[in-house]
Each structure stands twice: as C-alpha cells, then as structure tokens.
Amino acid sequence: MAKVSSDQLGTEPIGKLLIKQAVPASIGILVMSLNVLVDSIFVGNWIGSIAIAAINVVLPVSFFIAALGMAIGIGGSSIISRALGAENKEKALKTFGNQITLTLLVTISMVALGLYFVDDLIPAFGGKGTIFEPAKIYYTIILYGVPFLALCMMGNTVIRAEGKPKFAMIAMIIPSVGNLLMDYIFIYVFDWGMHGAAWATTVGYLLCFGYIFYFFLSKNSELKISLSHFGMNMPILKEIGSLGFVTLARQAVTSITYLLMNNILFNLGGEAMVAVYAIIGRMLMFALFPVFGVTQGFLPIAGFNYGALKYDRVKESIYTAIKYAALVATLVFIGLMVFPEAITSLFLSSREDLPAEELIANAFVLEHAPTAMRWVFAATPIIALQLIGAAYFQAVGKAIPALLLTLTRQGFFFIPLVLILPCFLGELGVWISFPIADVLATIVTGIYLRKEIRGLD
Template identity: 85%
Template sequence: MSKVSAEQLGNEPIGKLLIKQAVPASIGILVMSLNVLVDSIFVGNWIGSIAIAAINVVLPVSFFIGALGMAIGIGGSSIISRALGSNDHKKAVKTFGNQIALTLLVTVAMVFLGLYYTDSLIPAFGGKGAIFEPAKVYYTIVLYGVPFLALCMMGNTVIRAEGKPKFAMNAMIIPSVGNLLMDYVFIYVFDWGMEGAAWATTIGYILCFAYILYFFLSQNSELKLNWSHLGFNGAILKEIGALGFVTLSRQAVVSVIYLLMNNILFNLGGEAMVAVYAIIGRMLMFALFPVFGVTQGFLPIAGFNYGAQKFDRVKESISTAIKYAAILATIVFIGLMIFPTEIAGLFLSSRPDISAEELAMNTFVLEHTPMAMRLVFAATPIIALQLIGAAYFQAIGKAVPALLLTLSRQGFFFIPLILILPTYLGELGVWISFPIADVLATLVTGYFLRKEVRKTLVVPRDLQKDAQ
C-alpha cells in the first residue's frame, strides 16, 4: 500500500487519494469491529448470553471515556490538517502537544469518577437483575485501561491527519488481534469468565498505545515534540474543544441511547431483550465499517484542501466520498436483509450442556433479532449523505453546524422517537425509530450541505488558478 504524505493530499487525483485514505481506515475499522464482533461471539458461546448483555451495559461508559480521546483527536486533527495545508508546521506541532496533555488530564479524572460511582452507573445503564454482577466485574477491570484507549483514539486521528493511513490502520489492527488471542487464552483456556474477557480488552488497549507511541517517537511522524509543546495554549484549546465537542456530543448521545434502550428493552422483555439489542449494537459497529472508513478517509482530504483554498478539490472530495460510501452502504444493506437469522445465530451458544434458562433465552433472542435487524438497517443505503455531510463541516472547522448535523440523527430525532413510539407500538416502536431517524437526518443534512457548498466553495477564477 502506497504511502501518503501531507503534501499529496493537495495534489493527487481525489478518487485515487480517497481510496488510499479510505481503504486503510476501512481495514482498521473492520478489524476493530471484528474484534468487538468476535469478542461478543466468544463471550456468548463460552460464557453465555447474559455475558453479552453485561458487556453491552458497560460499553457506553468505557466508550464515552475513550471518546474523549477521539474528540480531542478529531478536533485537533482538523486544526493540524489545515495547518499543514497552509504550511504552518509550528501550529500543527503545538496542537498535537496540547492534545496529549488534555487527553491525559481529562480521561484520568473520568476514570476516578467512573470507579467511584460504579454501583450507581451500572444499574442506570440497564445492568439490573442477573446482568449486574458480571457487568460490574467487566466494568471495573476495563476502566483501568480506558486512558490507554483514549490516547490511542487521539493519536490515531493525528496519524491520519499527517497523511499516514497505513500506520493508522496498523494501530487499529494490532490491539484487535491481541484482544482476540487473549480472549482465547483467558476465557477458553484459563476459564476466567468475565474477568478474562475484561483483561483481554484492557491488554488490547495497551498494545495499541505501545504502537502509537512507537510511531511518534520514530522517524515516521512529521510532528516532533518537546516539553514546551505540552503547555496549554488558550486559542488552540478553544478550537480543539469547539470541534472536538462535536464528536464528544455524538458519543454522549450514544451513551444516553444505550441507557434508554437498555432500560426500555429490559422493561419490555427482560435480560433477553437487552441481549437482542446487544447483537444489534455489535452489527451497527461492524456492518457499516466501509462507510465509516470512507468518512475517516474524507476528513483529512477535505480539511487539507480547504486550508489550501483548493475549493474545486473540496467539492470533488464531497461528491466522490458520498458516491463511494453509498455504494458500500447498499452492499451492506443487501447482506443484512438476506442473512439476519444466520448472523444472530453466531452469537448464541450451541453447547449441549447449557441450562434450560439459557436455552430459553437463546430461543427468545433468535426469534426476535432477525426482524429487529431488518428494521434497524432499513434506511442504510441513504446514510452516506448524512455521515459525509456532517463530517464536511467538521473537516473545515465549522463546529456549530457540524455539531447540530451530527446530533440530528441520534439526538434530535432518534431519542424523541424511542421515548414516544414504544409507548404505542411496544417492541416494534423501538426498532422502527432507527430508519425514521435516518431518513429525517439525511434530508436535513442534504439541505444544509448543498447550501454551504454553494455559499463558500466559490472563489474568483484567478485565485482558483493560483490555488491549483
């Protein structure tokens, strides 16, 4: 796979460049998603369905803290991409130093709070009944590794902003493979149960951190730091915060959705219904990996060329990214519509010695998951426009519209829908909330993206020639 430098982001053909950026990002996201997927399959087969539900309860807490690193990373990487595009290397390095210091400060503080409120947070996120104890075991161990996860998420976005997608891909592959190997050793060989699953996840985070640290300490990175770069700069922190708040808000909304969904579904069908959502949630992370890969590949291209005032290339990157992502989303959609029962069956234990209680739970999950999966992914072919449109505003540093469009699907539309529709339609109301929110958010994003492109991506002909 060819190496991409920051300068190439402004010169290579957009289609070729997007493939170079998106393929490594997609592979990295695929491996991370497969990690979550296979991890859940291992847990379901080797520990039980209740363990999948327990992990689903813990995910929003650990992911939120990890998302702090991603938010700081994406916010700062937007600055870095534009700074490199305008040849301001000093600002790029200072921004990276501030990202590191801020990530450490915020995530360590969050871990302390998370440990202090353990017994309150787990039930609040749906860890009730038989789910509570395994969830607590998993949560306590994984939380210690979450600062490493946050640093990984932050560092990975910076690597991609430098135009080094292959290294960013490796940073996602290494911990995922390590986690799965540790799953086999700790759960299957040592029979450590939930503790084994938690330690496997934590070790994966540490492996990721070790690789990213190697990248920035070696000659591969253009951003060479000294201690002075770690000192906070108010203007840079403000911009990181404004842009990163988009990502953080999105993850905060995801955590709220997990809280609401786990509690609503527990009231509708107990632990088994939470297990259904756990499988759906894994597929939401896994199935759309190529679409998310295109989105991640699009960000530095749009940001760099916007900073370099190459607006024709920015417009081309938008249309090309939407086209590629829409094709991939449609392929995913077809697969999910055809094979939902087979997918659900992968997560359920087929051991002959399972208890009657677990057998009944597995039967319930297998009966309810296929219909739910088809409804949840019903609008998948059109989501490319929503994801690329929201990402564009983030790439060019316009935090407010990026925030509003990012929150439109899950915050402004989905949450009200799941609070209203299940009251009248029960379980069906939960699942149809997903495609309705997708359609509404796509329509809104399409309108504002079209308006923004017409307004800002126009420059005088002579200036356009100079930029090229």
C-alpha cells in the same frame, strides 16, 4: 513502508486519494469491528448470552470516556490538517502537544469518577437483575485501560491527519488481534470468565498504545514535539474543544441512547431483550465499517484542501466520498436483509447442556433479533449523505453546523421517537425508530450541505 508526505493530500487525484485514505481506514475499522463481533461470539459461546448483555451495559460508560480522547483527537486533527495545508507546522506541533496534555487530564479524572460511582452507573445503564454482577466485573477492569484507549484514539486521528493511513490502519489492527488472542487464552484456556474477557480487552489497549507511542518517536512522523509544545495554549484549546465537542456530543448522545434502549428493552422483555439489542449494536459497529472508512478517509482530504484554499478539490472530495459510501452502504443493506437469522445464530451457543435460563434466553434472542435487524438497517443505503455531510463541517472547522448535524439523527429524532413510539407499538416501536430517524436526519443534512457547496463556488 514508504514515507508519505501530507502534501499529497493537496495534489493527487481525489478519487485515487480517497481510495488510498479510505481503504486502510476501512480495513482498520473492519478489524476493530470484527474484534467486537468475534469477541461477542466468544463471550456468548464460552460464557453465555447474559454476559453479552453485561458487556453491552458497560460499553456506553467506557466508550464515553474513550470518546473524550477521540473528541480531542478529531478536534485537534482538523486544526493539524488545515495547519499543514497552510504550511504552518509550528501550529500543528503545538496542537498535538496540547492534545496529549488534555487527553491525560480529562480521561484520568473521568476514570476516577467512573470507579467511584460504579454501583450507581451500572444499574442506570440497564445492568439489573442477573446482569449486574458480570457487568461490574467487566466494567471495573476495563476502566483501568480506558486512558490508554483514549490516547490511542487521539493518536490515530493525528496519524491520519499527517496523511499516513497505513500506519493508522496498523494501530487499529493491533489491539483487535491482541484482544482476540487474549480472549482465547484468558476465557477458553484459563477459564477466567468475565475477568478474562475484560483483561483481554485491556491488554489490547496497551498493545495499541505501545505501537502509537513508537510511531511518533520514529522517523515516520512529521510531528516531532518538544516539552514546550505540551504547555496549554488557550486559543488552540478553545478550537480543539469547539470541534472536539462535536464528537463528544455524538458519543454522549450514543451513551444516552444505550441507557434508554437498555432500560426500555429490559422493561419490554428482560435480560434477553437487552441481549437482542447487544447483537444489533455489534452489527451497527461491524456492518457499516466500509462507510465509516470512507468517512475517515474523507476527513483529512477535505481539511487539508480547505486549509490550502483549493475549494474545487473540496467539492470534488464531497461528491466522491458520498458516491463511494452510498455504494458500499447499499451492499451492506442487501447482506443484512438476506441473512439476519444466520448472523444472529453466530452469537448463540448451540450446546444443549446450558442452564435453563440461558436456553430460554437464546431461544428468545433467535426469535426476535432477525426482525429487529431488518428494521434497524432499513434506511442504510441513504446514510452516506448524512455521515459525509456532518464530517465535512467538522473537517473544515465549522463547529456549530457540525454539532447540529451530528446531533440530528440520535438527539433530535431518534431519542424522541424511541421514547414515544414504544408506548403505542411496543417492541416494534423501538426498532422502527431507527430508519425513521435516518431518513429525517439525511434530509436535514442534505439541505445544509447543498447550501455549503454553493458557497464554495
């Protein structure tokens, strides 16, 4: 693989550069999303739909701890991109060392707490009834691998900040492929059930960590840190924290959303309704992969050029990213509106010898999920502006507007809506909360972003 310099972020044409950054990011996110999707299909077909619901209960806890690594990664990577743009390599090195130290301290502490409170956390996130036992099995095993996942997510953002999107893509592909191979061996061949699903995912995390560790030791990375860079530097930690808190707050709100949704839907329709949301959640991760890819590709370009005071290139990157992301979001929207029944069927076993409760749950899911999917993705064509707008403020180090815009959709709009509307509209109230929140958040982001762009003139 050819050696790439971060300087190209400030010299290549924006359109070409965004494609170069976004395509590997999209491929990486696609493979990760396919991993989650196919993993759920395997679990649904080989274990059952209740197992899908059990995994959905565990995700917010494990994802929140892993998101600590992503928060530290994105917060620090914004500093690294701007430092490299300003030719301050020592600050970039110190930031990276502090990211590693902080990730280890925080995630190991959170894992210890997560294991101690396991019996309280799982029911709180909707793991009730027949969901509890498989959820506890999956949760306990997964948590041991989460620190490695956090380090992977942190390291991946740093690789991208260096302008090395192909290496970042490979780092995202490795755990996904590893997980699917282990799924087949542990679940299908060895018949380990939920234990197999959990160990397959954990092995994937370890493989990813091994690759990222190799990358930073190799000549491909510009960031060659020494022991002195691991020492805590309070100004850098404060900046990492303020910017990383944006990502952490987003994941915290996502975890709260899962908690609310799992409990609200359990009360409306039991375990099968939680399984419906589990399928919708998988599609939210999978279907929007190209939009998230454009957003990830946009971050280092905006941060580097802002640090280099090339504001015309910053503005051009905003407009180009929104245009590309809106185009792919519209294509995703069309596919989801046309094929929701076929998509839902992929997650359900066609075997007729399943236990009666599984057959009943499958029938319920097949009846309810397609309509829910259409409502949830109804505003997809306009979300590009909201995602790129929030990402811009994070990329350029403006923590407060980045935090506010990140929390706008789920925190300020979706959570109040999903608490209120189901009281009057039942199940429909849950699903229509999604597009209403998308529209309102996009309007607010558009106002903020327009004002910021004018200030770059």
